[in-house]
Amino acid sequence: MLDVQILGRTRVWRDGTEADLGPPGQRALFGLLILAGGQPLTRQAMVEALWPVEAPRAAANILQTYAKRLRRCLEPGRLPRARSAALPAVADGYAFAAEDATVDVLRFRQSVRAARRAERIDDTTGALAAYGLALALWHGPPLADVPLLAAHPGVTALVVEHRQVVARYGELMTAAGRSTEVLAMLAEDAMRHPLDEAAQARLVRACHAAGQRARAFEVYRATRLRLAEELGVDPAPDLVSAYRELLSGHRPVPVQRSPEG
Numbered sequence: 001m002l003d004v005q006i007l008g009r010t011r012v013w014r015d016g017t018e019a020d021l022g023p024p025g026q027r028a029l030f031g032l033l034i035l036a037g038g039q040p041l042t043r044q045a046m047v048e049a050l051w052p053v054e055a056p057r058a059a060a061n062i063l064q065t066y067a068k069r070l071r072r073c074l075e076p077g078r079l080p081r082a083r084s085a086a087l088p089a090v091a092d093g094y095a096f097a098a099e100d101a102t103v104d105v106l107r108f109r110q111s112v113r114a115a116r117r118a119e120r121i122d123d124t125t126g127a128l129a130a131y132g133l134a135l136a137l138w139h140g141p142p143l144a145d146v147p148l149l150a151a152h153p154g155v156t157a158l159v160v161e162h163r164q165v166v167a168r169y170g171e172l173m174t175a176a177g178r179s180t181e182v183l184a185m186l187a188e189d190a191m192r193h194p195l196d197e198a199a200q201a202r203l204v205r206a207c208h209a210a211g212q213r214a215r216a217f218e219v220y221r222a223t224r225l226r227l228a229e230e231l232g233v234d235p236a237p238d239l240v241s242a243y244r245e246l247l248s249g250h251r252p253v254p255v256q257r258s259p260e261g
Helices: 024-035 043-050 061-073 106-121 123-134 153-175 183-192 197-209 213-231 238-249
Strands: 002-005 011-015 017-019 099-102
Touching: 011 238, 017 197, 024 061, 024 153, 043 061, 099 106, 099 183, 106 123, 106 153, 123 153, 153 183, 153 197, 183 197, 197 213, 197 238
Parallel strands: 002 099
Antiparallel strands: 002 011, 011 017
16 A cells, blocks of 8 residues: 655555655656546656656666666565566556555645535535645645756646635635634745735635634735835735725634535
8 A cells, every 4th residue: 555645745655655766756747647647658758757848868778767767766676677567667657656656746636626516515514624634645846855846837736726725725714714723824924925816815704714814904904015116006806805805803704605616
């Protein structure tokens, strides 16, 4: 049984014991194969991802060595010439195909789909539970220990998905009267994206709902100044609306939208 984590540091456990994935390049190859979601990667795709500027002449041999060592790590009991079940060769590339593996990114997406199904039938409790399970799987940026892949499309897509879940979970928790439980999460997202007005508006509403009106006013004030100084623009309607709610003293109204997927 393999338990794979890429939402944070790249890690794998074999029957409950953590295995050593080896040096950075080897870990990067493993991360690439997990990002592919079971689909095979060609040699060319792997080379371009691992050596984006200029690949060494021995790139193909290096990939073979990485794959051989990863197989030893994932399948220590496999006979020397037996076909790998976890990391089979496919054409000139490889795929991650361990049938008994649990992969955190797959569990994350499954939970998000469950949350959106719950929203479609107005099951807010079920949606919150599923979104919470999805977010609990995150331990940092995807493949955090493999900076080489930080700009990989699979990684950037996951970052966007995570932010979407943070946003929707924050909105639903605020509407459910549980804003204090998500303030830290929304504040971190707003801090990381200081010019994202939607993130700032969510934080204003969550602070307001939690009774932290002074903090909410400060978030709005700081954002308005930042927008003026850095972009030369005034706040957009959503942020202005959050501010007007704050001025009126009325608690935020739940955000209604059709969930995706």
